[in-house]
Amino acid sequence: MLIQADAELDASGLFCPEPVMMLHSKVRELAAGDVLKVIATDPSTQRDIPKFCLFLEHQLLESNEQDGTYMYWIRKKQ
Numbered sequence: 001m002l003i004q005a006d007a008e009l010d011a012s013g014l015f016c017p018e019p020v021m022m023l024h025s026k027v028r029e030l031a032a033g034d035v036l037k038v039i040a041t042d043p044s045t046q047r048d049i050p051k052f053c054l055f056l057e058h059q060l061l062e063s064n065e066q067d068g069t070y071m072y073w074i075r076k077k078q
Contacts, residue, residue, distance in 0.1 A: 004035065005073060006030065007030060007037070008037045009036060009037070009039070011040045012069070013041055019038070019048070019049075020045070020048045020052055023074075024052070027056075027058065032076055033075060035074065035075050036073070036075075038071065038073075039071055040070045041069055043070070046065070049063070053074055057077045058076055060073075
């Protein structure tokens with residue numbers, strides 16, 4: 001599935017809690033309904049990003065991992 005992102009956040013090389021803190025700031029900049037692609041290398045994002053989305057009611061459209069890089073597509077709450 002190819003998801004068109006409106007913005008991208010590269011948190012590669014950063015560790016908890018930095019990726020989620022950056023995600024929180026970046027989401028604030030987006031319009032409701034925009035899609036953000038997040039790139040991370042910290043395995044804890046597999047737990048933290050879905051919880052972030054659930055707690056703040058954003059939609060986690062897709063997530064995957066390839067060679068230690070984790071990617072997430074998040075639609076900002078309407």
